[in-house]
Amino acid sequence: MPSTAIDSQIHGCMFSTDEMREILSDKAWVQKWLDTEAALAAAQAELGVIPKEKTDIINQYAKAELIDIPSIGEYYKSSITIVPLLKAFKAILPENAGEFVHWGATSQDIVDTGIVLLERDAYEVILRDMKLCQEYCLDLAKKYRNTIMSGRTHVVHALPITFGYKAAIWADELG
Structure with missing residues (x-):
């Protein structure tokens, strides 16, 4: 269960x-x-x-x-x-x-080392997937570099930006 x-x-x-x-x-x-x-x-x-x-x-x-x-x-x-x-x-x-x-x-030596080894394996998957997400965001940035959208700041429209710019920011954050 x-x-x-x-x-x-x-x-x-x-x-x-x-x-x-x-x-x-x-x-x-x-x-x-x-x-x-x-x-x-x-x-x-x-x-x-x-x-x-x-x-x-x-x-x-x-x-x-x-x-x-x-x-x-x-x-x-x-x-x-x-x-x-x-x-x-x-x-x-x-x-x-x-x-x-x-x-x-000590038992804690073994437990902690085992956890770090698990984290290393998990990190490899996370890093791989983050790089893949970054590639997708870069593709979106290129594809939509001229697509206008509302800029936003706390639910209030700001100056217009492009969706490509927004996707480029996501790619930068994922990097």
């Missing part, structure tokens, strides 16, 4: 896109947290803090599709921050590799 307009099957298309919902999905959150844990383990193995063979296992299993994502929600009922993810991740790691996950990091 949807709890926000974004999740709504009726209204969701007005507030987000399928692409953005996928970027910010539970699976994507889990993957970014696993990516962070895997990168941490790799750096620690490089420094000799944890065994390289355990890092290889951690990296091999750091895939959201291997994790029981609903169990993370269940663990959250009695836990905090990244602990639910760690329980679900450690449950699938063989050869006691789970003992070497999350060494030296």
Whole structure:
């Protein structure tokens, strides 16, 4: 059952896109947290803090599709921050590799880094779409450069301008 307009099957298309919902999905959150844990383990193995063979296992299993994502929600009922993810991740790691996950990091380090990685992916989509909107506005500016319209200031007509000029302002703002 949807709890926000974004999740709504009726209204969701007005507030987000399928692409953005996928970027910010539970699976994507889990993957970014696993990516962070895997990168941490790799750096620690490089420094000799944890065994390289355990890092290889951690990296091999750091895939959201291997994790029981609903169990993370269940663990959250009695836990905090990244602990639910760690329980679900450690449950699938063989050869006691789970003992070497999350060494030296705070839960907030993992949560925050995962969020930044999600934001980076979302930003790429937003930037792409903003550039596309800017191109459309520039096309409108060229097409309607001589089309007269009322200039406006607080609902009162101002001196006439062209629609092309107005579209050029939009393009500038999008830039």
